[in-house]
Amino acid sequence: MYTILYTILLLGGVGAFAALALFLTAKQFHVQEDSRIGDIEATLPNANCGGCGYAGCRQFAEACVSAGNLENKRCPVGGDAVMSQVAGILGIEATSGSPQVAVIRCAADCAKRPTTNTYDGAKNCKIANALYIGESDCPYGCFGYGDCKDSCQFGAISIDPETGIVSVDPEKCTACGACAKACPRHLIEIRHKGPKNRFVYVACSNKDKGAVARKACEAACIGCTKCQKVCEWDAITIENNLAHIDGDKCRMCRKCEQGCPTKAIHAVNFKPLER
């Protein structure tokens, strides 16, 4: 009989003591926090991808609350829908940004870009980039070892096992920019995407002179300026023998794509051109 009593008393006592200790500790170390931080965090996608420039969603929420405005703050993953909710929590006007997508500015497979050697090191773009030019003669192109793919949290990047070409799925891409940071050759650009996930871009980053670039790769932009001449919207600039289409100015008329002699200009989610 006493055994049961002692047991109950002892265990009850230990429990009560622990509860008191926990209560006092919580009281002592309580941190007053703006409840809006938690609210904003809850509306965010909580992917912690760092696409906003902060370490994670929590830090982004803290920054929003402490600044009180949304200047230069945008969650690329959540897009306008999430940002208007965040603005609602903060009680301010939402600003809308244009939807964006990551594009890889190289589209050379082995058929277009002959290899001059075989890479036998660890399959990692950073290692290869620190070592040498790569398997072809193009010092700017994609290695295809998938640093970007590994960095993508949303499974948007895939590598074609046949051709080795790396491609981004515009449906899944949130334009968080992790891949752009991971690419040691800076091939990935975060750019505007139009309705129906459509966009037109130059799928090449080769800054060599036309002849050199062409010799290394059939699909290289040779800086011939044909696209620039044909563009009615003044969206195309050519610098260092390389064309670039400004995503904000481009109206996606595809005239440049039609004229490109090396087919370096790609239009995504359009029907194939009749040439």
Place this chain on the structure above:
Amino acid sequence: MKTFKIGGIHPHDNKLSAGRRFEQVPVPKEVIIQLNQHIGAPAIPIVEPGEEVKVGQLIAKANGFVSANIHSSVSGKVSKIDTITDAWGTRQQAIFIDVEGDVWMPDIDTSCKFKPTCNLSAEVIKQKIADAGIVGLGGACFPTHVKLNPPKEHAIDTLIINGAECEPYLTPNHRLMIEKGEEIMVGVQILMRALGVDRALIGIESNKQDAIDELDRIAARKEGIEVIKLKKKYPQGGEKQLIQALTDREVESGQLPSSVGVVVQNIATVFAVYEAVQLNKPLIEMYMSISGKEMEQNGNFCARIGTSVKDVVAMIGGMPENTGKIIAGGPMMGKAMIHIDTPVTKRTTGITFISAKSAPRFKASACIRCARCIQACPMGLEPYLLYKKALRQDWDFMEAHHIMDCMECGCCTFTCPSRQPLLDYIRVGKATVANNIRARKSNEK
């Protein structure tokens, strides 16, 4: 026998060309002299296309303190200054010279007479070395005059000469010690003069007994120079390892060798110093070995800088058909080249051919935590851990675990039974951490 204390491995030394005398490679019809042949800023060309140059004439000036002069290795006419693609696909600026005759600068002593005495002052010696464009010829190519001017607060008492040549296959230093022993000893004395020290230690690994005997014989006549036999162990030629093996002093992490009162120079550098100071001959020739197990013939060659590597290899019948990998330097730290159609530079200490059969890497399996890499690491690091953290991109952890101490000797990858590419990833980590440190420092400023 002396050696360093932590780690190290014993790869087969494969010194196939050790028994062959240096042969002079004929002067080619055209040389291509790169402007970036050293650590530091590339040199600035001071000749124009169409200009006539003589052998030994300065054609590109050092750009700043950590840089080196570059001299013409031939006489003839500068045809152009243009971009070339080197053996790694990198674009480099280079001076092209069409060879006409072989006219040397008048102040260079071409009499082939041995000049044993040097009474010049330390300052004059250092200036001559800087003028001659001498860089560390162990492969790192750090300008020698910078090394000879250590920070003022470091008192130098010992000069160490690196004759370890621990890298498998390479033999130019070995041959130089045998064929140019007298000159090298004079070079050592000149360097002792330049540094104001009265003690020099020459460390040579035990697989070069003939070189040890030769230098020992000469050193007996000289004061303050001692030849020390070292156990054969890689990476004995690593600067910090060599200092520890010879003097038992340990250079602290992140410090220069001069912090323990030591300056280290390589054998080939010492010979270049002799030529520069005694003969006024700038660094225009490179001594190198060409070897490979599949070669019918291995050899050691002396070639003018700017000669095509292809021409040098042609001296022994060209590259073997079944070559799978061409390495500039030795197999432990050398760089694999895409082709041999590239000019000889101050970095060229040897070319090693590996057959297609033995060139591919082994397939990796999972780490079994056998700790071989820890045993092998001469810097006392934990390569397996750094490798795992590099995969996870935990750069701060790597920094805290002293990744900057890594000298990329390759012992860990060499010894790993799981055949993991440890060093490949550790290098990425090292580069990233170095960047982070630099960024932090510039932020502080």
Place this chain on the structure above:
Amino acid sequence: MKKLISPAPHIHSGDSVTRRMGYVILALLPAWGVSLWQFGLGALLVTAISVASCVLFEFLIQRFLLKKASTIGDLSAIVTGLLLAFNLPSNLPWWIIIIGALVAIGIGKMSFGGLGNNPFNPALVGRVFLLISFPAQMTSWPLPNQGFMHYMNAETGATPLAKIANGSLNISLNDLLIGQTGGSLGEVSAIALIIGAVFLLATGTIRYYIPVSILGTAAVFTAILHACGIGTDVLTQLLTGGMILGACFMATDYATSPMTKLGQIIFGVGIGIITVLIREFGIYPEGMSFAILIMNAVTPLLNRLTPRRFGAPKKKKQ
């Protein structure tokens, strides 16, 4: 022909996991030979069943559960099977061995991600599981030298350790050395085990820190206890039971032992002390397996000890 390009180094020692495991297997063969001589058919069957089922389970788990490439080629499953068999009595029923193998490979190894990721020595996990689940079968050791054709029908008797525990040991050191005693398969002959250990040391497969620190600690600790009038003498302590087998073959398992010299020494000292404590004061006559498993659990902590670093700044005297 296109040239291969890879970062340095361009040569490899040629060492491989398979070779390391092969060396361990070779090193275990002398002791296995002694157990064949002593226990005959039983030893052969127990080993065969253990090795075969370990390899089979590894293959099946990798093929059908984990769906990744099989690694049975690296011989590590064979080593586990052999070590498990070495820790079993030679009259153990076949189905118990298979359960042991399943626990060793399935729980001890594969559930943690396979070779290199297991925190506990798989063979010992299997052995201890069996010891707890089937204490009667696991502690009835057949007597040696009963002729070849005995398996489950072998006559059984107490092991030297059990005899020490109940105070009735009368066995010569000679018998302990060459294995004229009862016991688990692999633990009977000290000499055969030492030959294997020397082979491992000579080939560089293991380093001497762990075996020496275990045996040294056990010897010193036993001597102290013996001087105080407790327990057995040093030589008997070292030569009986799984002391040498554990110290040279089980504790030195790569994945489950610390990686630095200092860590390995602490690890060995811990095993030595715990083993002697269990043997002298615990209810089990043998404590080696438990000691190793306990210290395996400490290994991640010991792995935080860093090796001596070249050029580490010396602590300045203040």
